[in-house]
Amino acid sequence: MRATLLIIEDEILLGTELSRHYQNGGWEVEWATTLSQARSIILEQRLDPLLILSDMSLPDGNALDLMEAVQGQHAHAEWLFLTGYGSVPDSVRALRLGAYDFLEKPCELEHLDLVVASAARSARAQRRLLYQVQQQHRQYSSQAFVGRSQAAQEVRKLLAKLTEVPFSALIIGGETGTGKGLAARILHYGGARVQYPMVELNCAALPRELLESELFGHEAGAFTGAKTRHPGLIEQANGGTLFLDEIGEMPLDLQAKLLKVIEDRRVRRLGGSKEIPVDVQILAASNRDLEQMAKNGDFRSDLYHRLSVFRLNLPALREVKEDLDELVPLFVAEFNAEAGRQVKIIPEKVWARLRAHDWPGNVRELRNVVERCVLFSEDAVFPEQWLQLPGQTSPPVGPSLTANDNQICLPLDGSMVLEDMDRYIIEMALKRNDYNIAATARALGTTRETLRYRIQKHGLKPSKLLFSRG
Template sequence: MQTMTIIEDERLLGSELKRRFEREGWQVTLSETLADARHLIIDLGLTPTVVLSDMNLPDGNGLDFLEEVREAGVLGEWIFLSGYGTRRDIERAAELGALDFLAKPIDYHKLDLTIAAGARGARARQRIADSTETEARKFAPEAFIGTSPAAARVRAMLGQLAQVPISSVLLSGETGTGKGLAAKILHYSGPRSDGPFVDVNCAAFPKDLLESQLFGHESGAFTGARSRHRGLLEQADGGTLFLDEIGEMDLGLQSKLLKALEDQRFRRVGGEREIEVDVQLVAASNRDLRDLAAQERFRSDLYHRISVFEIPLPSLRERKEDIEPLVHALIRDFNAQAGKQVRTVPEAVWGALHAYHWPGNVRELRNVIERCVLLSSGAELPAEWLGLAQAAAPDPAATQAAGDWIRLPLDGSMALDEMDRFIIRTALERHDYNVMATARALGTTRETLRYRIQKYGLSAAEHRR
């Protein structure tokens, strides 16, 4: 039931309003003084959907009470009634977030319309609050699943950073390692969870269109701009902007983004007025931005601005012990979505999953398990739909040895640099991290291999020999 608090010192009017809205199904409390209303709302924690308040009461001003209530964190749509209100009173009511300021004697038709609008606004706000609470549970740090030390480190970093006010975070790692999930954890577990989460893949737009997407544009700013458009920075005000694949952004646009981040203000394309925003930036890249900055293919000043906090996300190959908890979680999710009853995973399937190199990481694992669950017909995860044959080593009888081969997908799941890094890492593993032996196997020099090890940020253990 929707609740209403009426604050009105005119006893007859207050009683009439109370009876009127009770007949319409509202649960109504009536206070004749601010002291009584303060006791109900602040001391006892009453949270009315709508407050209908006189402005001038025997023990104070309704506007002052609204300010006190807002400072206490109490929501609710506030409607003022007054026989005489100045322009400044009306302006202050708007500044404090009041829904409307109605004159006495009351126009009941207008009051009914305003109350209905207030109820709709309250319901919408409650839906947003419920959604935010659901997302907060869904995207807690524990959502980064895994029992490995690598997964535990990521969870710990996400949990720590989510508890402090930060202006920017950089998420690095191969495609499919969970950068989008990490960004949502940082937002929904942090102090900005009530604000919007806005994301964009920078690689999905050409330069001019990405600029309009980020900063918005005014009507007539360019051909086809028929109306004003609020950019993603503006839409993310008070929340988080997630820029995926930021390494693909044009250098000129990087400069404009840097200035917007530093000043917390910007102009729309074709606009003259500066728009102030309060935005937390989470950037992500599957490329080495430090290396790109050294090559002058990414602005070094922007890199230093966004990498104050950097969270490297490990590949699935670096945490294969996490495959089992990930698979169990994915099976639960897809069972619920598709109404399936998969309960067991055969040993042969576990063997295939652990033997595979997972160039597409957790995203690829998710796709594989989704396919298997959706095509299942019983309680067992079917092996025939794994589709991992393309990654298996060639038949040793047909080749010198399985260890002489490295298979890579050509389905777009890996970028060229990722393939290069994967080849080098795999070769190092097969040669026990002996750099000289690995260089010979790859047909390159020891110096070139060391340069690429450094370029791709491979672990210190891989520099040992």
């Protein structure tokens, strides 16, 4: 599909020449000779030009007035102005309104082509960025916090209200895995700062010196190894949101520096003398009780009170197990799409085991369990044997794997990834069935073709394999 160029030019010869030239260059060209005609094309005919090439002074007014009037009423387009008599006020106003360039007539056609090509690239990049922002805005609406429990409904209501007000700081509390990161993204991408960056920092993941440098930035030579200037994350989040996860782990002296930045709305890089203005919304999260820490002197009370303009506490999953009814199908659908599986049926005995578990890892643990089960599924039924919930006895994977009360045990501490688990299970099943493909396939509840594919995929030695038809 060809990009659209709108030309606004009252000189007939020039307008004709430009229209013919850019049509031959692959553009879909619309030509207006007056501002009223151009306004009708943009607003009434809903034309979506990528680039607007306009004379500055038209018979019925100044083109800058039209640019200002239509801003925000159509997809992003770059404006490029041509004028026979440039004036400083007009050029300043054009740039202030966001015009791409301001050229004086007569303009060499080759030079104009270069500027038009550059402006088109800029417009496409801006449109891609706006599309991504719109997608994130839809993805992270308040409805993204799923759950039918009263607690989940209250969280959704508060998130929706917070996205409508320009708050400066907020504390998100809750146990590990309850969705603090999701809540932070909802607050950013659903709020007024969505077109500015969201910068995330886990305060527990970095040592003190590196945390200070990353947060506040540094000048070249500020310390050994600082060879170049580095803008800190506070600067990088200017205009947007800074999400400080596990803020309770931040050293007290850095808490004091952070408080000064929030109060003064200025940041000074390490080794620097200049204070840089910043406008940042702070979202602070912790799985610890910051209020109690402040009382005990383990967290600065002044910073705590400055951050707690609002407080959002997320419920533990064991307290809202009715939310499983919405969360589990949601995760199943997600991993079906990612892995090409077709899990559609969740047996009642699976639901019973899910509801009986206390979920110490909360929603994160639930998501990992569902991922494992969907990836190991063989048909449309959610496989109970892969739940592997602590304290619960899992049913056997296949008849031969439970002979003599023997079972395969897999670690759930992250030391073995799903791909390795799959390989290990197949390898052990083959050994216990004397490398007989047909018997192993029956034991694993799969087909010989599927088993052969996985044997080849994992590079298991074929020399020992018996391809019996039994």
